[in-house]
Amino acid sequence: MPELPEVETVARGLALKMEGRTLVRVAQHRPNLRTPFPAGFAQRLTGRRVAGIGRRAKYVLVRLDPVSGSGDDTLLIHLGMSGSMVVSRGPAGAPGAHDHVVMETDDGAVVTFNDPRRFGLMDLIADGQVDSHPLLAKLGPEPLGNEFDADTLSARLAGKMTPIKAALLDQRVVAGLGNIYVCEALFRSGISPERSAASVAGKDAQRLVPAIRDVLTEAIAAGGSSLRDYVQSDGELGYFQHSFAVYGREGEACPGCDCDVARTGGVRRLVQAGRSSFFCARRQR
CATH class of the missing domain: 3.20.190.10 (MutM-like, N-terminal)
Structure with missing residues (x-):
């Protein structure tokens, strides 16, 4: 999607x-x-x-x-x-x-x-009813908007025992994120997808928020990611898939990391709530 x-x-x-x-x-x-x-x-x-x-x-x-x-x-x-x-x-x-x-x-x-x-x-x-439309009314903040910061994210994750990966996919927590960019942002911030959402606060949230912003901004600049059906409005493919650090790279070495692929297996894949999570067990804690 x-x-x-x-x-x-x-x-x-x-x-x-x-x-x-x-x-x-x-x-x-x-x-x-x-x-x-x-x-x-x-x-x-x-x-x-x-x-x-x-x-x-x-x-x-x-x-x-x-x-x-x-x-x-x-x-x-x-x-x-x-x-x-x-x-x-x-x-x-x-x-x-x-x-x-x-x-x-x-x-x-x-x-x-x-x-x-x-x-x-x-x-x-109808005019004036966009924010109350059933598909939009319960959405969380825009991750590229001014209202999204470490304090906001920490407050929205407070008390959530679900894994941070699942919490970030919840559109009520933050709007617009999906599997690809959550995997990439968690890698950049050094946070394991298996961590409980409530534990990602303070300095962790201060690392995660800019990581989310950066990966989204870079992906937009690249025209998005084309894995199957997606094309831009001019029919061209997106190119950010060539910049993935972990998504879809199971068994490969992590960029910027000195993983011993032969010993650790490199990028790992696990299934959470039916979705594949890709991460570096050495870098992400």
């Missing part, structure tokens, strides 16, 4: 092509994805001007210029497991088998939402 860097990359790419443009044609090719499309979805978007595009956690938010009586002021998009939003130049041809929504702007840009596994979703949110 695309994580924060991938969604941020997609949102920025869409903003370059869609902000300030009017949706002159919207075609919906199936009634539902993970959830049903809102009633009259395509009609309610057609003719609307895109005021801005941003991100909250793993969701793309497309703000629309208000229209009196419409009540539809934000398009919420989740890419799911295999979704992509690619911008090309018109006119739009016949849709592919998994091209579920196609939007055309007044300057000829064609934005195609493709989702082979159909775990993505789209919804329309």
Whole structure:
């Protein structure tokens, strides 16, 4: 599933092509994805001007210029497991088998939402109700936002006996993190994924917060990580997977570490709550 860097990359790419443009044609090719499309979805978007595009956690938010009586002021998009939003130049041809929504702007840009596994979703949110939307209301702070610091993280982890890896994947603790970037941030901060969440406070949190920020910032700069289906809005792959320190590198030497691979096995893999965790047992405590 695309994580924060991938969604941020997609949102920025869409903003370059869609902000300030009017949706002159919207075609919906199936009634539902993970959830049903809102009633009259395509009609309610057609003719609307895109005021801005941003991100909250793993969701793309497309703000629309208000229209009196419409009540539809934000398009919420989740890419799911295999979704992509690619911008090309018109006119739009016949849709592919998994091209579920196609939007055309007044300057000829064609934005195609493709989702082979159909775990993505789209919804329309009325003005003033974004923060209270069921998918957004309980999200934790943005890890790149000013409100996320060591004290905030320590407070959110207090009393949690679950492993720190599982706690960081909980979107109510911090928004947008997924398996890849939690593994990488824990490695950089020297914290074992098996540590109890409540034990990660004080100096540990002071190391973990900048590690989270740094790995996310670097991943965004690289266009995200392309492991299976993810592509940027221009169809290009992301490149951060070439910079992984531990994720997917079981049995290899840790970068910047003097692990004896023959003796210790190098990067280790364990399964926590059904997810693979990659870590260095020597460096991470």
